[in-house]
Amino acid sequence: MRMLVRLVLGLIVLKAAVANPRFSRQVDLDTYDSANYDEDLNHLHLENHDIDDYEDSVIEIGTLTPPDYSYPVPEASLEEEALEEEEEVPLKPQFIPQGSDGSGVLMGPDTQKGMPTCLLCTCLGGSVYCDDLKLDSVPPLPKDTTHFYARYNRITKINKSDFAFMNKLKRIDLTANEITSIDDKAFTGLPELGELVIRENLISQLPALPETMTLIDASHNSISSRGIHKEAFKDMTSLLYLYLTDNSIDYIPVPLPDSLRSLHLQRNNIQMMHEDTFCNLKDFNYIRNALEDIRLDGNPINLSRTPQAYICLPRIPIGDLI
Template sequence: MRMFVRLVFGLFVLRAAVASPRFSRQVDLDTYDTYEVDLDNINLENQDTYDYEDGLTIDDPQIEIGTLAPPDYTYPEKEVEEEEEEEEEEEEQELPLKPQLVPQGSGGSGVLMGPDTQKEEGLLPTTPKTPQEGAGTVEGSVSSELPEPEEPDEPDEPVIDTRGMPTCLLCTCLGGSVYCDDLKLDSVPPLPKDTTHFYARYNRITKINKSDFASMNKLKRIDLTANEIKSIDEKAFLGLPNLEELVIRENHVSQLPALPETMTLIDASHNNIGTKGIHSEAFKDMTALLYLYLTDNHIDYIPVPLPDSLRSLHLQRNNIQMMHEDTFCNLKDFNYIRNALEDIRLDGNPINLSRTPQAYVCLPRIPIGDLI
């Protein structure tokens, strides 16, 4: 650009000299380094020569202006800069690519390609390999420094002091029914005098005393399922004139106590009642008895005589090995039929029912059990 300005200015001076041959003056310019324009064929009247401070001389004014062309000019500084940039690019291309590890979880594939991205080993932390599920721990693996969250301590079970507490505050009383289920009771609490149904299932009661149900004249049902009862006083239930249902299943009872004649349901399944655990003719006078369940005990005989009212007798999974032909029927009266007894379960006992075919002639259905 600087050279072009010089050339234009020189042409301007030349045109002025051609138009006015007698005009001459010394032009004061800043600097003209080393470039010279010779005009050989210009005829001036006074043959004046114009010398410029930068060394430009005009000798021949007859040269055509349009034939002048700017000399080739290059900027050495720019070329040097371009050469340096090209050298830097070549050096970058020649640098070897070193694979560098990237910590897992950074979003990459685990290998970072680039020159000198990590000059010293250990600058970038690495995450240890996690063993696959089901595999054992790998030796040398680095465990996480984060502490494992501690499991919250389970709150201690509240200890309920039932001594002196009114029963209806400890249990739930609805009309004549008292519900004391799952309260971790170790004994029968005092009951209101008008209680008709008492439920104390899933507790820790170990013994039934004679005084627990004394003077409970309205009590009809007692359910003590799933306790830890081992003994029951022989007369614990005899003083209950209206008792109809007794459920003491899933305990540790070995002796069935005496029961009033008003019973309609007795369930003593899943206990330890054996050969001597049932009184002789214990159910004979229970004329209203409908359901007798003695499953999963150690009884080795059928407790006869059974009342005619009985509908269901469950003795499965005991140790009964034999049965008499008059166990259910009256051999002296062939017209006798027990229509009520429709459900007899003897399966799970070592008894062959086919050996006593005359024992079922009065029954509406054959007992369930092994026939071989």
């Protein structure tokens, strides 16, 4: 009977263990012998001791004082630094002598209007633009001026002093002013001058010009043949363009340099032409290849009367043939 009771209790315990894992683990712990427990406990104590030692070592390393990188600066260096600060001086703009009289400043010499040329006009590099400012005279220019434009103003006269000592000046454009006279030596002292534009003025006398000229435009003036120097263009070996349209010229201003490409003489008073005006009658092999553009339309000349005058040209002049 006692045996039967134990068997029934064992079955109940087994059933409960299968149904509840926690209960199974509890039974295992209950049946765990004390000897094994003590051995494991001693082993666990040893491991904890090792961990404590490791933590102590970590703490010991982590609490090391970091090195000091703030090195002291010698007193001599501090003194030198202070001296350098005292020596620093702000930069100031330097005044540059400019202008035809040598008294100009950075913005160019003062004009009659009481302001520097480069404030009144526009200065870009070596170019000075004074267009449409109602000027009645040429303003003093910086000495390094290479190109000067004063179009559509009220300038009436060009004096010799206006461009004195302008050794870098290459181009002058005085289109559409009221110029009636030009000093005959106003341009001869300019060693670099190559282009002169004085069209649409009231000029009756063409001034003497340097041999360096490449372009001359004096159209729309009152220049007569008497107003042009004898052999005025002969020595201009670099002259390419000569424009004398709408003047009062009676004849073609010969001799003309072989370098000439364009000659515009429209609407003048030219009535006749010599056969040697362009060609060399003593040398029929002479060919003037450069001169391709001759305009004589609007003149009272009949080009068909002088056919020998064009045999050396690549093209015959433009004008009346009747």
